[in-house]
Amino acid sequence: MGHRCCSKQKVKRGLWSPEEDEKLIRYITAHGHGSWSSVPKLAGLQRCGKSCRLRWINYLRPELKRGSFSAQEEQIIIDVHRILGNRWAQIAKHLPGRTDNEVKNFWNSCIKKKLISQGLDPKTHNLISSHQRNTSNKVVCNLPQPHQQPFPVFTVNQQMTDDASMEVNRLPPFVTLPPLPPTQPSLQQTMAIPNSEYQNPNPVWTAKDQSSQYTISFPCGSSIGSTPIISSSSSSSVNPFGFGFLDENLIWNAHVEPLEGPRLEQVQTHQYQDQHDQQKNKINIGEMGNDHEQKCGQDIDVSFDSSSFDLEFVESTLLSGAICRDLTSMDDLAWNF
DNA sequence: AATCCTCGCAACCGCCGGAAC
DNA sequence: GGTTCCGGCGGTTGCGAGGAT
The missing domain is CATH 1.10.10.60 (Homeodomain-like)
Incomplete structure (x- = not known):
């Protein structure tokens, strides 16, 4: 059948010859690709524009790194x-x-x-x-797919909003995003929650998945590298987030430490949430009280809404390469209240 | 030596979303 | 608002190389 762009003309398929490569390289080096659909004609190739694009992107671009993966x-x-x-x-x-x-x-x-x-x-x-x-030899897994619901968004039940200022203040000043193992420190992303006087040495906050009844406890105020405690009502060694971090080589590196940093002005609610609810539920953590000292020893349950995960946020965190990033720039982070 | 099988990889296919008309 | 074009993406296919029998 073929793609529309190549249905009008006779096109060659299959492996590219060195001569074709040469023609494509010469043309794109001289003129750029412009419209890919016009490249084959202008470059003198009997190929579909899509095929030219693929060949260039995957094999001919000068910046490509060849060879086996490290x-x-x-x-x-x-x-x-x-x-x-x-x-x-x-x-x-x-x-x-x-x-x-x-x-x-x-x-x-x-x-x-x-x-x-x-x-x-x-x-x-x-x-x-x-x-x-x-x-079975086939892999069977009924758990949430990471690419479908790869990373839950923190939510706080409506009934908690009365105490929102109190509860949020118990969150640790720094929380490393969980899925990345300590072997890749460059990819670690720390979420800064302003709490400059965070001093309680052993507080814990927990993230609880309501449907799966998992609870993750983060030792607040502990030093870099502390590992969250993951408990579950089931006997399975898996977790609700679709990450295999219970494997001994893939353990979270919860990263919790005090921060002297810019204050958080606003936390964005989730983009898919009803606009009214967004307005209603927006909170300003920067305006919250600072009476965390006596509260940090308590637990806080934060429900995960795994259906409202923001991929762009994860993307931005991975691409930044920065260890720390304060929440004022984390516009993609979604919080449901 | 011939055949079969497995594996890696280049290329294709079909779908989707955005832009242009 | 509908259609077409185009680029981008993920899934799949098919071929060639190399190893096993």
């Missing part, structure tokens, strides 16, 4: 895939000189098998139970 690149792919799922183009953006096609092929040919051999579901990065592994 261990570090592999780890980055795994880390980002855990968050984004099969969004190869997004994953490839974290790997300079690599293409989405390359990453996809590498995943399918190598990483996928490696994860399976480690007992991990390559889709969810969760541990595959021994029962599942024993009863």
Whole structure:
């Protein structure tokens, strides 16, 4: 059948010859690609514009890095895939000189098998139970897909809003986004919550998933590298977030420490939430009280709404490469109240 | 040596969203 | 508002190389 752009003319398919490559390189180097649909004609190629684009992007671009993937690149792919799922183009953006096609092929040919051999579901990065592994060679996982609901958004029940100022003040000043293992410090992203006088040495705040009855406890005020405690009402070793961080090599690196920083002016509510509710529920943490000292020893339950995850936020956090980023610039972060 | 099988990878296909008309 | 064009993306296919039998 063929694509529309090449249905009008006779086009060659299959592998590109060195001569065709040469023509394409020469043309694009001299003129740029402009409209891809016109490239084949102008470059003297019997190819579809789409094919030219693909050939250039995947193989002829001078900035491409060829050769096998390094261990570090592999780890980055795994880390980002855990968050984004099969969004190869997004994953490839974290790997300079690599293409989405390359990453996809590498995943399918190598990483996928490696994860399976480690007992991990390559889709969810969760541990595959021994029962599942024993009863079928196929990977079975009914848990939320990371690319579908990859990262929950904090929500606070409406009934909590009366105490919102009090509760929010108990949040740790710094919370490292959970899915990234400590092996990739460059990808760690810290969320700053202004709380300059955070002093309680052993407070805990917990994130609770209502549907799955999981609770994650973050030791507030602890030093870098402390590990959250994940408890569950089920006996499964998996978790509601679709991350396999219970694997001994993939443990969260909760990053909680006091911050002297700019004050948070506003927290954006989720984009999909009803506009009225957004207005109603917006809170200004910057205006909140600062009576956290006597409250930090208590627990706070924060419900996860895994259906309202903001991928752009995760994307921005990964791309920034910064360790810390204060919340005033985290416009994509969504909070439901 | 011939055949079969597996694997990696380049390329294609179909879908989608945005822009232009 | 509907249609067409185009670029981008993810899934899939098909081919060639190399290893196993």
